[in-house]
Amino acid sequence: MALTEDNINVIGDDLIRVAGLPGPALRTLVRALRASGEWLEVVDGIEDCVAQFEPLRWRPDEAVRHLLSSKPVNEIGSDAELPEVCLEVEFGGENGPDFNSVCDELKLTEQELIAAICDAELCVDIVGFTPGFAYISGLPEVLTVPRLKEPRKRVPAGSFGIAAGKCGTYALEGPGGWLLIGRVVNRLFNPKSEQPFLLSAGQKVRVVRRSEV
Amino acid sequence: MIEVLNAGLQTTIQAGIRGGHRHFGVPGSGPADLLSMSLANRLVGADAIQPAFEMSLTGASFRFHSAMMVSVTGAEASLSLNGVEAPMHATVPVAAGDELEVAPARHGCRSYLAISGRLNVSEFLGSGSTYLPGGFGGYEGRALKAGDRIGVSDVRSVEKLETPHELRPLFNDNVLLQACPSSEFEFLNEDAQTILFEEGLKATQRSSRMGVELSGDRVVSCNAPEKQSSPVFPGSVQCPPEGKPFILLADAQTTGGYPHILQVIRSDRFQLGQIKPGARVRFMLRTPDDAADRLRARWEAYSDWLLSPVI
Known part of the structure; x- marks a missing residue:
């Protein structure tokens, strides 16, 4: 699918928004722009992306031309997907204070809830709002629970939550309103790594239950 | 070493923008008014983004435990060094034991204190800027409080300077922001446009480094x-359903679902950090091309004085 000017919207003197592309093409475009190193930021939205450029380097029309002519952009659609990430999750207990109440609310046994999550084909929609928080879609509809009425002031790093039909992972400690049902064993954030956050938008995810020790 | 005697409403250490991590939800942070911080650092012979103190509204006071040169810029406020009036926008030598007080802002909202040495800050993802909601960068990732002692290294002796008068930004409580239409601009009706572009609005008490x-x-x-x-x-200016728009600042979240109606142009963005609660804010519509011209003109005006383009 070709990217045209119709997909592009200049916002001010340092931002370009791209919308109206199918999901895989959008994610491929985002990765290509990021890999080019020419953009200050390339941020995923759920249905769009916004690239920020150095405004003294390019005028808005130059930035548009640059975006349209960047080589990999012309190949979008021929997708090279990110590898699937396997998240090992320890369900319930101290790390999943809402696990039992979620089972009760959904009228599922512990085993049924865990199986429903582990069987789902999940995908990271976006990482954002707060540092490293991944919105992961693909849960079966029966697992839909509302957020907490009053968000917790402190959710520990590594927490695995569900709310509004999605899963969410907290890479860093922070406030949060999702129902916490477990803890991700994988390291979601490593400040020393070149890729400090494990999950990125568009990535496929599978949850496996941490094997009992 | 610098000791915080009174941190006022909120004092943080800010440095460069934490760039390239917004797609992981990490905002850029950095000074709410990058121009004023650049000007402060210029007066102590430093890079625009050398770590500096960002104070808000009420000012703050500090005791220096060794001699160095300092400078204060930003919101218009009185300064006193050991009780004697000192100038803003000038390099001021301080001796061990000296106390500097930045009084509450008369106009504007945030002031910057730069020093002729390096503040010891914790770096996170390539920047020493404090990001309060995430608790990282700066000094222990938090706002400073009385009694904090910040280490200083590499103190240099520098030439005494003053910011040229024509380059000192003036802040008042009538803020005019030039902005370009954004994604949902077309959904504003005529009445909404009259409010934004003619009548203006007031900044409420809900005001922080996020918005x-x-x-x-x-x-x-x-x-x-x-x-x-x-x-x-x-x-970015977003407009939630209850009809109170908000402008995003340096620590703003990286994504949002509210209509994005306007985007303040780059050359006016430094002013966002100077909007104090109660200030009247009005927008003026520009095209992206206008915005690019204005940014170039601004940089032209500052390029003989500032060492790198940071506006």
Whole structure:
């Protein structure tokens, strides 16, 4: 699918928004722009992306031309997907204070809830709002629970939550309103790594239950 | 070493923008008014983004435990060094034991204290800027409080300077922000546009390094269809359903679902950090091309004085 000017919207003197592309093409475009190193930021939205450029380097029309002519952009659609990430999750207990109440609310046994999550084909929609928080879609509809009425002031790093039909992972400690049902064993954030956050938008995810020790 | 005697309403250490991590939800942070911080650092012979103190509204006071050169810029406020008036926008030598007080802002909201040495800050993802909601960068990732002692290294002796008068930004409580239309601009009706561009709005008490809420006598209604979470940046103006638009600042979240109606142009973005609660804010519409011209003109004006383009 070709990217045209119709997909592009200049916002001010340092931002370009791209919308109206199918999901895989959008994610491929985002990765290509990021890999080019020419953009200050390339941020995923759920249905769009916004690239920020150095405004003294390019005028808005130059930035548009640059975006349209960047080589990999012309190949979008021929997708090279990110590898699937396997998240090992320890369900319930101290790390999943809402696990039992979620089972009760959904009228599922512990085993049924865990199986429903582990069987789902999940995908990271976006990482954002707060540092490293991944919105992961693909849960079966029966697992839909509302957020907490009053968000917790402190959710520990590594927490695995569900709310509004999605899963969410907290890479860093922070406030949060999702129902916490477990803890991700994988390291979601490593400040020393070149890729400090494990999950990125568009990535496929599978949850496996941490094997009992 | 510098000791905080009184941190006022909120004092943080800010440095460069934490760039390239917004797609992981990490905002850029850095000074709310990058121009003023650059000017402060210029007076102590430092890079624009050398770590400096950012104070808000009430000012703050400090005791220096060794001799160095310092400078204060930003919101208009009185300074006193050991009780004697000292100038803003000038390099001021301080001796061990000296105390500097920055009084509450008369106009504007944030002041910057730069020093002729390096503040010891904790770096996070390549920047020493404090990001309060995440608790990282700066000094222990938090706002400073009385009794904090910040280490200083590499103190240099520098030439005494003053910011040229024509380059000192003036802040008042009538803020005019030039902005370009953004994704949901077309859903603003005529009345909403009259409020934004003619009548103006007032900055409310809901004001922080993340954003400034604006409120008028009438609501600003934007009838955009509900949208999925989309990227936002400092300078983005969003309009939630209750009709009180808010402007995003340096620590703003990286994505949001509210209609994105305007984007403050780059050359006016430094002013966002100077909007104090109660200030009147009005927008003026520009095209992206206008915005690019204005940024170049601004940089032209500062390029003989500032060492690198940071505006």
